[in-house]
Amino acid sequence: MSDLKHKILALVKDDLAAIETALEENLNPHLDLVSQIARHILFSGGKRLRPLLMVLSARICDYNGNYDKTFSTIFEYLHAATLLHDDLVDQATLRRGNPVAHSIWGNATAVLVGDFLLARSLSIAAETELPDVIRIVAEITENMSQGEIHQLMKKGSLDLTEKEYMEVIRQKTAVLFQGTCRVSALISGAPKEKETALSDYGFNLGIAFQMVDDLLDYTSNSDILGKEVGADLKEGKLTLPVIYSLKAANTKDRIQMEKIIKNKDFSVNDFKTLIALMKKYGGQKYTEKLAREYVGNAKDALAVFKNSKTKEILLMIADYTLTRNL
């Protein structure tokens, strides 16, 4: 674990504990099976990054209520719901090193428990009694489902452009990060300027986070990742490191890369060849550079806030996004 991660975890220890309690207390299912499956996806080593961002964003806006931890569950339940559905959509087998829910309980149950978590998330959003908050949460869900559909439509196609990739990660990841931070400004009654700042911080952080996530598929190993390396490609998902390299490559190299990508059963050696070719054309480096720029934008957005311990942590989280497993 990196020093930065250690440092952040020490600083937010109490918040994380309170978030964990809130996640337990607000789940509230009528059926044991729902509880069991929801708990499988919720309590299996998630980073709690989204609720944590929500709690810290509320604090930097001087939120003075008692419901920030409760409201932070909105974003973890929503995240868990999409994980349940996405694992099914992607026909994934492992998530954080564990078998995915649909492989244990079947597709049907995974769909329905996902629906339950989605609804639970919106019920808690309704408790804020702020229509803007509820609208944001509903719009996040609309965006995420469309981002996933867009990705699904492009599955296996080698002509996904960088622009389309950016639109997909905006919809499936960045809007959730953005909403998480923005909702905190709203429940705190913060001025528009701070709402915009947090919204920008979350959006840019989300883009960077997804880029790094996509990059890890080409730089990490399965022990760290908790899922198969090269899983994105095996699912027919083209991400920025590959998109950039394919575009930059000469004809001969591009044909070789495309051959490997098209063959879903590529060997470890094929994958190594692909990674070497991507490196030759700078796909990984380009993605890292872009992610670094988005992290820079995220940090810049916080300029409107005066210095504080909370601001420090939000800046550290932005930096951590880049270093997490590169």
Add this chain to the structure above:
Amino acid sequence: MSDLKHKILALVKDDLAAIETALEENLNPHLDLVSQIARHILFSGGKRLRPLLMVLSARICDYNGNYDKTFSTIFEYLHAATLLHDDLVDQATLRRGNPVAHSIWGNATAVLVGDFLLARSLSIAAETELPDVIRIVAEITENMSQGEIHQLMKKGSLDLTEKEYMEVIRQKTAVLFQGTCRVSALISGAPKEKETALSDYGFNLGIAFQMVDDLLDYTSNSDILGKEVGADLKEGKLTLPVIYSLKAANTKDRIQMEKIIKNKDFSVNDFKTLIALMKKYGGQKYTEKLAREYVGNAKDALAVFKNSKTKEILLMIADYTLTRNL
């Protein structure tokens, strides 16, 4: 088509046309594929009963805004979302005589478009700016997913009790009908007494509606039904007519009925034998009698409203529930 249906349709013609327009206008997807699939499930001959109940309930509460048609889409989008997910859960093949969405576009897309419609529904609920309305819509979704999960858990089991059946249909159907009518009272600013009355009307109507729906599986034919007759049993779904008959039967007859039910590939003759045995023990008659009682309760609940054309239509809809294809 029954006379009553003709009469109702003539009276609500303009409302249905306005609902249809609202369903078109508020769908608002970014992607053609989402639009295509959402339209497949939304515009394939649905009765629009839920939005119609919403519009009529608003009218009987003297609602004087312009958004009743828009808000009524909440319940049709929500209904369509659950149909997409339920068809997948039930591995159905036909819906209203058409191939189901997941058989055309695949499970993954059906899941995600269902999520989109669910989110769309809640976005429109947020536009009411009434936290109670949003909470009701979110709670309906929680209930419906849990009702479906409950049903799924009991799939193929022959020991479902009448009490459990009632709980399942409460969650998966009645809470939506109830919410549809109750939300209208809320957006109209109606007094508590009228809110309760409409809530009771919707709840009782929903229970009766589902009972009749379940009964049709044993009394109708596939042309009228738009899906296979005996489909519930083939999906391992025990409903009231069977539950009641199994409980009332003597050992010999019960064993014969169980044998037919357990064999998912039962023949047309087996199914006829089963229906005859159910008739012998009064399962169909009992279900019809109960449905009639719930319809009676629904109509009684409207007593607080003075006589009006709108009240007449709501009473007729209750009666129609019983006669629709019996």
